[in-house]
Amino acid sequence: QSALTQPPSASGSPGQSVTISCTGTSSDVGGSNFVSWYQQHPGKVPKVLIYEVTKRPSGVPDRFSGSKSGNTASLTVSGLQAEDEADYYCSSYAGTNNLVFGGGTKLTVL
Amino acid sequence: QVQLQESGPGLVKPSETLSLTCTVSGVSINSHYWNWIRQPPGKGLEWIGNIYYSGGTKYNPSLKSRVTISLDTSKNQFSLKLSSVTAADTAVYYCGRGYSGFDPWGQGTLVTVSS
Numbered sequence: 001q002s003a004l005t006q007p008p009s010a011s012g013s014p015g016q017s018v019t020i021s022c023t024g025t026s027s028d029v030g031g032s033n034f035v036s037w038y039q040q041h042p043g044k045v046p047k048v049l050i051y052e053v054t055k056r057p058s059g060v061p062d063r064f065s066g067s068k069s070g071n072t073a074s075l076t077v078s079g080l081q082a083e084d085e086a087d088y089y090c091s092s093y094a095g096t097n098n099l100v101f102g103g104g105t106k107l108t109v110l
Numbered sequence: 111q112v113q114l115q116e117s118g119p120g121l122v123k124p125s126e127t128l129s130l131t132c133t134v135s136g137v138s139i140n141s142h143y144w145n146w147i148r149q150p151p152g153k154g155l156e157w158i159g160n161i162y163y164s165g166g167t168k169y170n171p172s173l174k175s176r177v178t179i180s181l182d183t184s185k186n187q188f189s190l191k192l193s194s195v196t197a198a199d200t201a202v203y204y205c206g207r208g209y210s211g212f213d214p215w216g217q218g219t220l221v222t223v224s225s
Contacts, residue, residue, distance in 0.1 A: 034210035038155070045204065045218060046155065051211020089155050093210065097168045099157040 003100035004090055011108040012080045020105045022073040022090030030071035034093040037075045041086045085109045112136040114205050114216035122223050128192040132205030139186045143209045146190045148201040161188055195223045
C-alpha cells in the first residue's frame with residue numbers, strides 16, 4: 001500500500017483539462033514543500049513534470065501545473081493531447097529522512 | 111548533458127546481496143543528491159534512498175536494515191547494496207539526481223531475484 005493516495009485512473013478528451021489528486025497526511029504532503037510529479041510512458045523512464053509543488057523544469061510544457069491544498073497535492077493537465085496518455089506519480093518527503101510515492105494514476109486520452 | 115547509467119548483475123539468488131553501480135557523466139558527483147529508486151514489474155515507484163556528495167545518506171525506513179548507498183568520487187559513481195534479497199526485490203532499479211524532482215534518471219536495469 002502506497003503512502004500517498006492517487007486515483008487509479010483518470011481520463012479526458014483532447015483539449016480538455018484533467019486534474020489528478022495526491023492525498024497524504026500532515027507528515028508528508030501537508031508538511032512538505034518538496035512535492036513532485038512524474039510522467040511515465042509504458043516501458044519508458046519516469047520524467048519529472050513538477051518539483052517543489054509548483055515549479056516546472058525547463059522543457060516541460062506550461063500545460064502541466066501543480067498545486068497543493070492542505071494534505072492534497074494536485075497535477076492539472078490542460079489542453080489534453082494524445083501524447084499525455086501515460087502513468088503519473090506524485091512524491092513527497094515525509095519528514096527529512098524519507099520520500100514516498102503515490103501508487104500512480106493511469107491517464108487515458110479518450 | 112548529464113547522463114546516468116546503471117550497471118550490475120541482472121540475476122541475483124535469494125538471500126544474496128544485490129549490487130548496482132550508477133555511473134554519472136556530464137557533471138561531477140561532488141554536488142547534488144544521488145538517489146536509487148525501484149519499480150517492480152507492473153507496479154509503482156519506490157524510493158530506496160539517497161546520498162549527498164558529502165557522504166551523508168538517507169534510506170527508506172522499510173529497507174534501511176538491508177541498504178547501503180556509497181560514493182566513489184574517483185570514478186564519478188555511486189552504488190547500491192541490498193542484502194538478503196527475496197523475490198519481492200525483483201524490480202527495475204533506477205538511479206537519479208536531485209533532492210526533489212529527480213532529473214535526470216538512468217535508463218534503469220532489471221534485477222531478478224531467483225535461484
